[in-house]
Amino acid sequence: MQSAEARILDRRSPIDALHAMLAPEMAAVDRLVHERIGSAVPLIPDLARHLVDAGGKRLRPLLTLAAARLNAYRGTAHIRLAAAVEFIHTATLLHDDVVDVSTLRRGKIAANVVWGNKSSVLVGDYLFSRSFQLMVEAGDISVLSVLAQASAVIAEGEVLQLRTTHNLATTRDEYLRVISAKTAALFAAAAKSGAMIASAPAETIEALRAYGHHLGIVFQLIDDALDYSGRQAQMGKSIGDDFREAKVTLPVIVAHERANETGREFWRRTIEDGAQHEGDLKRAIAYVDESGAIEETQALARFHMDAAMTALDRLPPHQLRKTLQDVAEFCVSRCY
């Protein structure tokens, strides 16, 4: 039995393995998400379903479920919390689409292009409210406090990101503050809330929070590196979104810092002035590549991977613990 399961896991990514181990609970989360997307106002489920069904790895709700299961939770409130976490994430994506004038999201046409900015803002608000209703139903006010705090931090992170956009003076520290707030805060809160609802001991809650935080940092670092990946482009994956939106991510910070005068001029024009022409993305990828920025980003990701794995070492041995550690490792090599 154990070895059959092990064989199955071998053929899959650790994220797939996590899905398989939590399949019944994830199915319940999916049902709840689809139920709560419902509204007497037809546009709302249409728009929300467009995004929810596009999928993604559902890594955040998986963290909530895994943290609850790791602590032998027997109730059903973790399903509501996981759905709430997914709703916060989906609302953020909808508002991101408005914000960044992006046209592709998860490989589908962005909701704002199909339905207009207005709808994306309002349906995002709706999902955000729904997420709070789910938290209320989960019935634990300290968990609610953690997720409400995370929501505020995410919004702060997104605002901070606006200030770093077009701004080549952005420091590594500022960049880390942005990704810590806009991405890692929800990963951390997702894992922490699963442990809290299971009444785990304080040090276990802190271990899972730390794991989520570091995993979120890894996830975003690799995401930012992949956006300048020539290999991704060869595989037909969409890249260059950050470049087009003039986001100042770690690859840009490093490449700009190490550039000669021609290179600096290039980054000033394309990022600071936002004046981009055909062929610029290719040049940007080349500059990033030769600067060693990808290696520096990966090295930092490995540092946070280690921190994520070490955080879990404090927990008792468990197949789920091992899988979560594998997920952290996998995210460095390739995250989605």
Added chain:
Amino acid sequence: MQSAEARILDRRSPIDALHAMLAPEMAAVDRLVHERIGSAVPLIPDLARHLVDAGGKRLRPLLTLAAARLNAYRGTAHIRLAAAVEFIHTATLLHDDVVDVSTLRRGKIAANVVWGNKSSVLVGDYLFSRSFQLMVEAGDISVLSVLAQASAVIAEGEVLQLRTTHNLATTRDEYLRVISAKTAALFAAAAKSGAMIASAPAETIEALRAYGHHLGIVFQLIDDALDYSGRQAQMGKSIGDDFREAKVTLPVIVAHERANETGREFWRRTIEDGAQHEGDLKRAIAYVDESGAIEETQALARFHMDAAMTALDRLPPHQLRKTLQDVAEFCVSRCY
């Protein structure tokens, strides 16, 4: 003393009287709002303060405070709830500015014009999160549930309004659903939550909810009528926002319904097609005026004013009860 107070109240509107009666608590709400607007990210307080300091009558938090005071509440959680209510309202305004491409809000340049749509969406999200944190601090999960539900209903109402925009087939029922959701739901929840936190009996909670609901309907009906008021225009007040945004409010529904073929053609062009030229607002006001739409809107407002006042008749006599009834009456004659 009583007569001195009565004389003071005479010179003021009932909303001013309500402010005077709840002055220490409103001062505490204001302090809390300004404290919680704070963020290490500088743009956030700048943008939020722009809107919060523009003022408005703060009618919604006043309802929460009044409902708590009416029920002899002795704690401090109502301050947090009132601030949460004001934050929900402010977040809605910020997202409305994005949504409707409006350029004026409370007589000041709309935040999105100064700071960009991106910032308005994200700072709205931040304030929305902050409102939930305040509710968590208030510590009553059933009150939290009421306000989370109201937030979802508001978003639904705004989406529904998108569907009625440019749509002359909008019925009176659909219009009432929109204003009930986008405006009256928060008035109702604001009053209800104040009664709940004070552990008022169920029938008192229901009476205050009903009062808030009907007052919200009155408020929005009169707001929508004033947007076509030639008198307002003469007084130098901004009008015509709804017309420019092609919102189908009750004045438009009635005026269109009673128009001759030339009139219908006018509404089709300006509202359905959104093709508006100079002089059209003046024509719209004339059509609305001669159709008797303002009288019908005011009559409906008086109906809801009566319902609001009757709801409060169930409560024991109290100076605040009287003032709330005066507010409902005042809102029909002139609401801001």
